[in-house]
Amino acid sequence: MEARGQCYQFRVLLLGDAGVGKTALLQRYVAGAGPGAEAEVETEPTVGVEFYSRALQLPAGPCVKLQLWDTAGQERFRCITRSFYRNVAGVLLVYDVTNRRSFEHIQDWHAEVLATQGPKVIFLLVGHKSDLQSSRCVSPQEAEALAASLGSAFIETSARNSCSVELAFDTLTDAILQALQRGDMELEEDWGGVRLIHKAQVPRSPVKEPQHPGPCQC
Numbered sequence: 001m002e003a004r005g006q007c008y009q010f011r012v013l014l015l016g017d018a019g020v021g022k023t024a025l026l027q028r029y030v031a032g033a034g035p036g037a038e039a040e041v042e043t044e045p046t047v048g049v050e051f052y053s054r055a056l057q058l059p060a061g062p063c064v065k066l067q068l069w070d071t072a073g074q075e076r077f078r079c080i081t082r083s084f085y086r087n088v089a090g091v092l093l094v095y096d097v098t099n100r101r102s103f104e105h106i107q108d109w110h111a112e113v114l115a116t117q118g119p120k121v122i123f124l125l126v127g128h129k130s131d132l133q134s135s136r137c138v139s140p141q142e143a144e145a146l147a148a149s150l151g152s153a154f155i156e157t158s159a160r161n162s163c164s165v166e167l168a169f170d171t172l173t174d175a176i177l178q179a180l181q182r183g184d185m186e187l188e189e190d191w192g193g194v195r196l197i198h199k200a201q202v203p204r205s206p207v208k209e210p211q212h213p214g215p216c217q218c
């Protein structure tokens, strides 16, 4: 899988309505599980697209650098964010478990990406703000059914208490790797979703331990 001195780079996009918590989720993930990980994440509405990255050394696999693109959910930025759909290997489709409309819009976000990208992209459905149990208005069962219809996995997360944040990104990364191993996804010159880069270009970050899906204890 991994050429000597080289590392995979996967481009991943976060999509979803304004205010669902995409920036908070991403900032929590990029901060990692180290010191300060429990500190409150403060966000502002995203303008256009913002970029983050995190490197992973998977225990049983290659080194992967995730290039993470955070998009604005507001409609007025849509023509900018659309221009980023083409070059991604993975998309987190994020809704807020306390905001039913954001859940109902997931199919629109999914269709928009497919219309631009074709079938190559791997999706993960993310129900965010799982800490707000008392105001929940989307059940995990409904979301599971939607994920099945979209052919994706489903995970609930919270940036507030870090619940399943690492698991969400690990799951998407594994799914992209598996697609590469099966030959469903290929390295292509004119497509930047997956690239081989030199290890020297990868920032140092902690070795990640595998996480096992299971009920969230938050």
Ligand SMILES: Nc1nc2c(ncn2[C@@H]2O[C@H](COP(=O)(O)OP(=O)(O)OP(=O)(O)O)[C@@H](O)[C@H]2O)c(=O)[nH]1
Residues within 6 Å of the ligand: 016, 017, 018, 019, 020, 021, 022, 023, 024, 025, 041, 042, 043, 044, 045, 046, 047, 071, 072, 073, 074, 128, 129, 130, 131, 132, 157, 158, 159, 160, 161
């Ligand atoms: N309770 C709770 N609130 C959250 C969580 N994640 C984000 N928020 C709050 O939700 C609001 C919106 O968060 P953002 O991360 O800016 O949302 P966004 O989806 O990036 O918004 P746009 O950039 O406008 O598309 C902020 O007030 C966050 O503090 C979470 O896990 N739990």
